[in-house]
Amino acid sequence: MTVSARAGVAAGPLVASGRPGRSRARLASGVTRWLFIAPAVVFVAVFFGYPVVKNVLMSFQDYTTRTFFTGEAPWVGLANYAQTFGSAVFTTTLVNTALFTIGSIVMQFVIGLGLALFFRRNFPLSGFLRGLLLLPWLLPLIASSAVWKWLLDQDSGAINQFLGLFGVPAVPWLVSPGLALVAVIGVNIWLGIPFNTTILYSGLQSVPPELYEAASLDGATGVKAFRYVTWPSIRSVVSVVIVLGIVYTLKVVDIILGLTGGGPANSTQTLATNAYHQSFVNFEFGIGAAISNVLIVVSFLFAVVYISISRKAADE
Amino acid sequence: MNPIRIIAAAAAVALVPVALTACSSGSGGGGGGGGGGSTLTIEDYYQASYDPIYQTCAKQVGAKVKINHVAGAGLIAKVLQQASSRTLPDVLMLDNPDVQQIAASGALAPLNDYGLNADGLVPAVKAANSYKGDLYGLEPVTNSIALYYNKKLLSDAGVTPPKTWDELRAAAKKLTSGKTYGFAMSNINTYEGTWQFLPFFWSNGGDEKDIATPQATQALQFVLDLQNDGAMSKSSINWAQADVDNQFIAGKAAMMINGPWQLPSLNAAKGLEFDSVPIPTRTGDPTVAPLGGEAFTVPQTRDKDRMKLAAKFVGCLSSAKMQTTIAGVTGNVPTNESAADEWAKSHPQVASFVTTVKTARARTGELGPDWPKAATKIYTAVQLALTGKAAPSAALQQAQSQSQ
Numbered sequence: 001m002t003v004s005a006r007a008g009v010a011a012g013p014l015v016a017s018g019r020p021g022r023s024r025a026r027l028a029s030g031v032t033r034w035l036f037i038a039p040a041v042v043f044v045a046v047f048f049g050y051p052v053v054k055n056v057l058m059s060f061q062d063y064t065t066r067t068f069f070t071g072e073a074p075w076v077g078l079a080n081y082a083q084t085f086g087s088a089v090f091t092t093t094l095v096n097t098a099l100f101t102i103g104s105i106v107m108q109f110v111i112g113l114g115l116a117l118f119f120r121r122n123f124p125l126s127g128f129l130r131g132l133l134l135l136p137w138l139l140p141l142i143a144s145s146a147v148w149k150w151l152l153d154q155d156s157g158a159i160n161q162f163l164g165l166f167g168v169p170a171v172p173w174l175v176s177p178g179l180a181l182v183a184v185i186g187v188n189i190w191l192g193i194p195f196n197t198t199i200l201y202s203g204l205q206s207v208p209p210e211l212y213e214a215a216s217l218d219g220a221t222g223v224k225a226f227r228y229v230t231w232p233s234i235r236s237v238v239s240v241v242i243v244l245g246i247v248y249t250l251k252v253v254d255i256i257l258g259l260t261g262g263g264p265a266n267s268t269q270t271l272a273t274n275a276y277h278q279s280f281v282n283f284e285f286g287i288g289a290a291i292s293n294v295l296i297v298v299s300f301l302f303a304v305v306y307i308s309i310s311r312k313a314a315d316e
Numbered sequence: 317m318n319p320i321r322i323i324a325a326a327a328a329v330a331l332v333p334v335a336l337t338a339c340s341s342g343s344g345g346g347g348g349g350g351g352g353g354s355t356l357t358i359e360d361y362y363q364a365s366y367d368p369i370y371q372t373c374a375k376q377v378g379a380k381v382k383i384n385h386v387a388g389a390g391l392i393a394k395v396l397q398q399a400s401s402r403t404l405p406d407v408l409m410l411d412n413p414d415v416q417q418i419a420a421s422g423a424l425a426p427l428n429d430y431g432l433n434a435d436g437l438v439p440a441v442k443a444a445n446s447y448k449g450d451l452y453g454l455e456p457v458t459n460s461i462a463l464y465y466n467k468k469l470l471s472d473a474g475v476t477p478p479k480t481w482d483e484l485r486a487a488a489k490k491l492t493s494g495k496t497y498g499f500a501m502s503n504i505n506t507y508e509g510t511w512q513f514l515p516f517f518w519s520n521g522g523d524e525k526d527i528a529t530p531q532a533t534q535a536l537q538f539v540l541d542l543q544n545d546g547a548m549s550k551s552s553i554n555w556a557q558a559d560v561d562n563q564f565i566a567g568k569a570a571m572m573i574n575g576p577w578q579l580p581s582l583n584a585a586k587g588l589e590f591d592s593v594p595i596p597t598r599t600g601d602p603t604v605a606p607l608g609g610e611a612f613t614v615p616q617t618r619d620k621d622r623m624k625l626a627a628k629f630v631g632c633l634s635s636a637k638m639q640t641t642i643a644g645v646t647g648n649v650p651t652n653e654s655a656a657d658e659w660a661k662s663h664p665q666v667a668s669f670v671t672t673v674k675t676a677r678a679r680t681g682e683l684g685p686d687w688p689k690a691a692t693k694i695y696t697a698v699q700l701a702l703t704g705k706a707a708p709s710a711a712l713q714q715a716q717s718q719s720q
Contacts, residue, residue, distance in 0.1 A: 065685075066421040068396040088718050154551045155495070155568070175550050177703045263505035264553045265699040280393065281506075282688055283417070 052296065059289035067285070080290040089266055089274065093291075096181060097270040101249045103185040104192060105242060111189065112196025112241075117226075119197070120204050130201070137194040145258025148187045149174065152259075177267035180260050184268050188255055192248075196241055203237030204230065236309070243306035247299050271295045354625055355380040359395075360409035360610070361388040365645055372641070373632035379625050399423045404615035406626040412444040412455060412611050412678065413507075417685040419447040425614045426450035430627030432634075437651040440607035444678030447685075453611030454634040457648035459575045460605040460676050461515060462668040463596065464582070467589040469496065469570040477593045481538055484571075484596040488547035491570035498547040500569035502557045503539070503702055507688070509695040511606050511679075512557065512573055513539065517694065518604040518677055519597040524690040525682060527697060528712040534598070536701050536708035543702055553702050564590075575608060576669045579647045583665075592668040607676040609648060649673050693718065 059080050061073035084090055119130050136144065151158045152173035160170045173183040207230060215221070215229050231238075253272045256262060262269035262277065269277075271291055279288025356379050358370055367383055374381040384405065386394055392414060398404045399421065410418060418424055427433075428451050434442035438458065445453035463484075465477055473491050478484040488498030502512045516522075516538060521531035542548040549555075555563070557574055564572040565585045573595060582590055594603045612630045614623055632638060639650035643659055649669050650656045660670035680687045697715035700706045706714055 064421075065392075065396060065417055067400075069399040069421040069423040071400070088714075149554075155549055172550060174554050175703070177705055260554065261505050263699055264703045265505075265696070265705050267703075282692065283392075283396075 055289050055296070056293060058285055059293050061286050063285035063289070065283045073286075076286065080286040084287055084290045084294070089269060090291075092266055093269045093271050093274045096268060097250065097272070097295075099181060100185055100188070100252070100268075100270055101246055103182075104188045104249045105245045107185075107189045108192035108196050108245060109238075109242060112193050113200050115193065115197045116200035116204055117230075119201055130197075133197055134194045136191050141191075141254045142258050144191070145187070145255050149259055152183055152187075174260055175264060177265050180264055180268050184256055184259050187259060188249065188252060191255065192245060195248075196245065199237060199241050200234065203234040207233040239309045240306070243302055243309065246302050247306070250295060250299050250302075271298075354622055355382055356407055356622065356626055356629055357382045357384065357405040358407045358409070359384045359386060359391075359405040361386055361391050362409070366642075369633070369638065369642055369645060373629050373638060376632050377625060377628045379629065381629075395423075399615075402618075404617055406614070406617060406619075406622050407629055408613045408615050409610050410453060410613055412441075412453070412458075412607060412609055413680050413687055413691075415445050415453040415611050415613060416447045416680045417688075418613070419450075419452040420685045423615055424452045425616050425623055425627070426452060427454065427614065427627060427630065430614070430624060430631070432627060432631050436636075436653060437634075438607075438653055438656070438673050438676065440673070440676045440678040440681065441611075441651050443681035444607055445611050453613040454630055455609045455611045455651050456633045456639045456642045457646060458607055458609030458651050458673055458676075459577060459648045460608055460669055460672045461512065461573050461575045462592040462594055462605075462672055463571055464564060464574055464578075464590050464592045465571045466564070466567070466569075467591055469567075473570075477591070478596045479593070480596050480600045481598045485538070485541060485545065485547070488542055488571065489545050492545075492547045495568060497549050497563075497569050499542055499571045500548060500555070500560045500563050501539075501552055501573040502555045502560050503552045503695075503698050504554060504556050505695050505699050506556070507691050507695070508557055509553075509698060510691040511608075513694060513698050514677075514679070515573070515595040515597075515603050515605040518606075519595070519601070523682070524687070524694070526716070527690070527693055528709070528716045530709075532697075532712055533709040536697065536712060538598070539698070540701050540708055550702070553699055576647050576649065576666050579665055592665075594668050594672045602675045603672055605672045605676050607673065607678050609651070 058073070060075060060077060061067075062076045062079075063073045067073040115133065119126055152160075154160060154170050154172050154175050157173070159173070160168075163171065172179060174180050211229050211233070212225055215225050220228050251272050252270070253276050256268055256270060256273050257276070260268045262273045272295060275288045275291040275295060277288075278284045278291060282288075356374070358381055360366065360383075362385060364385065366385075370381050370383055391410075395404070395408065395410070395418065399418075404423060408424075415424075432451065432454060434445070434451055434454065437455075441455050441458065442451065445451055445455065463477070469491055470477065470487075475487045475490055478487045484499070491498035503509050513535075516535040517527075517532055520535040520538075522529060522535055523532075539548075543550060543552070549563075549569075552560075557578075560569070560572050561574055561578045561581060563569040564574070565582065565588060567588075582588060595605060597603055612633055614626045614630060617623055633642070634651075636650070636652045636655045639652050639655050640659060642648070643650045643663075643666075647666070649666055650659050651673075653674070656670045656673065660667040679691070683690055693715045696718060697708075697711045700711035700714060701708045705711070
């Protein structure tokens with residue numbers, strides 16, 4: 001939008017001829033155009049630009065509780081970054097963030113696509129069941145994480161009680177450093193399924209039925225129909241779902257804090273939870289800002305991918 | 317030395333007559349005193365049950381109060397925001413380990429300037445609330461943690477409340493049967509976990525300046541032994557103190573470490589008979605447990621009259637008489653030593669806490685504003701050891717060297 005507006009303004013003077021009346025009208029329309037984009041520019045500058053710039057500045061400062069009263073935040077250069085990258089926890093959080101994001105996205109997408117394909121057939125109560133599927137999305141995150149924490153409890157959790165019926169010994173879901181990340185990913189998958197199903201379902205709805213009819217005449221049914229008709233038709237929806245999913249998943253804080261608080265022994269600590277911890281528990285705002293800047297850069301890369309994909313989709 | 321301090325002192329002297337008038341108006345029942353018309357804003361994370369206490373002291377100092385209760389987790393964030401916008405309240409309640417950090421930022425007024433001191437209070441209160449020699453907060457009541465035990469389960473097993481680690485370990489083992497663990501505590505990866513481990517750590521000679529010592533290793537090994545014996549659930553690394561309380565109430569733990577703030581829930585549990593003793597130590601010497609409780613402070617608000625009135629108000633809250641009133645409302649322990657002794661006699665349920673508080677240590681006593689870093693290291697070490705990621709000595713070393 002900004003791009004086209006700028007092009008319009010730039011084109012203005014070129015087209016303007018010598019007549020004063022016309023050029024005044026041109027000028028007025030130029031101003032009008034700027035007025036139209038002004039709300040968006042102001043909004044972006046205040047709510048996105050300022051926080052990001054402030055965050056970048058903060059990451060080069062020794063910004064602590066003291067700063068809030070005195071206003072003094074000594075410039076420390078790259079010290080916050082050095083401490084962040086040099087910390088033993090940083091590598092753990094980086095690996096955990098990658099595992100958490102990849103694990104969540106792959107499973108959310110596979111299950112979401114499966115359910116979307118399943119619900120494409122109309123059967124009794126399919127609409128009702130599809131509505132029910134949205135439930136995880138509608139619950140407040142902190143409430144669902146509290147419920148999951150009970151369900152996953154080692155001694156008295158419902159899941160272990162159920163597994164116990166089949167003679168499975170109590171699984172230390174949130175207690176064992178090896179399993180906690182798996183459990184947290186599992187809960188995040190449960191949370192992400194509605195989003196994936198909903199978007200993919202609407203993508204599937206837009207595939208014209210004639211394509212399937214034509215394909216079945218050529219002998220493409222079942223898996224082949226999916227491979228040659230469905231998949232190419234929803235590919236742009238798929239890339240949008242995945243890229244948005246990655247950006248959402250990278251910054252997940254609440255579900256992890258609710259379930260494990262990053263523990264046990266930092267085994268579920270991600271970049272996002274570590275940034276939160278540094279800023280709002282240890283009050284090391286400079287270090288917290290440095291970690292979140294790393295996160296912003298990673299998210300930004302995926303945002304660029306998203307923009308290029310959606311632009312390509314628009315061009316097609 | 318400090319110009320602001322001198323001005324404050326001068327202002328304090330200049331205001332003495334005003335304050336005296338305010339004082340007399342309070343006792344005389346008139347509303348015409350100098351400070352009588354002032355309204356003090358109070359900010360805390362308590363419940364409305366605290367309001368009558370504030371009203372009593374407001375009447376005594378001749379002021380009106382505007383009370384603002386905020387959520388516990390949001391208090392510090394709010395204080396920081398208020399500090400930067402210069403809208404701090406006149407009277408601010410802070411959790412005691414936060415006092416020095418906020419005082420270090422310059423946001424609080426030293427209470428000595430207003431003639432307040434911590435004389436007659438348990439020693440840890442002064443340590444927790446002093447920064448660079450000045451007193452910044454007063455705690456009317458405090459708390460700590462002790463070992464609660466289920467009377468019925470102990471008598472059924474023929475176990476007497478333990479006084480030493482050996483006794484505790486043996487008792488916990490003996491009390492473990494079926495779905496009941498002998499012992500429960502919170503080893504969660506937050507400051508709560510650190511707070512619960514400290515009685516073992518400190519009583520055995522551990523020190524936050526250097527956590528990788530043989531004494532600290534011994535303490536961590538002891539907690540690990542309880543878990544390895546099967547006497548403490550492996551879930552303790554994920555339990556907050558409220559979870560531990562629930563386990564105890566549900567009969568899933570025969571003994572637990574917890575504070576007096578759980579007494580209302582424990583008393584409300586039907587059929588539960590319980591009592592508490594100070595947390596056992598290796599040698600049987602007195603327990604060194606962390607000092608809890610919240611302090612009342614006077615933020616720098618530039619309005620010298622109101623700050624003086626606020627200091628009077630804080631002094632009133634900390635008076636021996638009010639301490640007893642507050643203890644009655646909250647179930648905590650008065651910080652005034654003689655008031656606490658009286659309190660223990662009339663309230664046997666808090667007797668073990670009164671004993672513990674006398675020898676308690678302030679978390680910020682040694683490291684001051686740097687305490688949170690040490691606290692993070694301590695709970696990290698506990699988590700590393702209890703999850704089996706490292707042996708106790710290696711866990712302490714690893715957590716110690718961890719830069720954040």
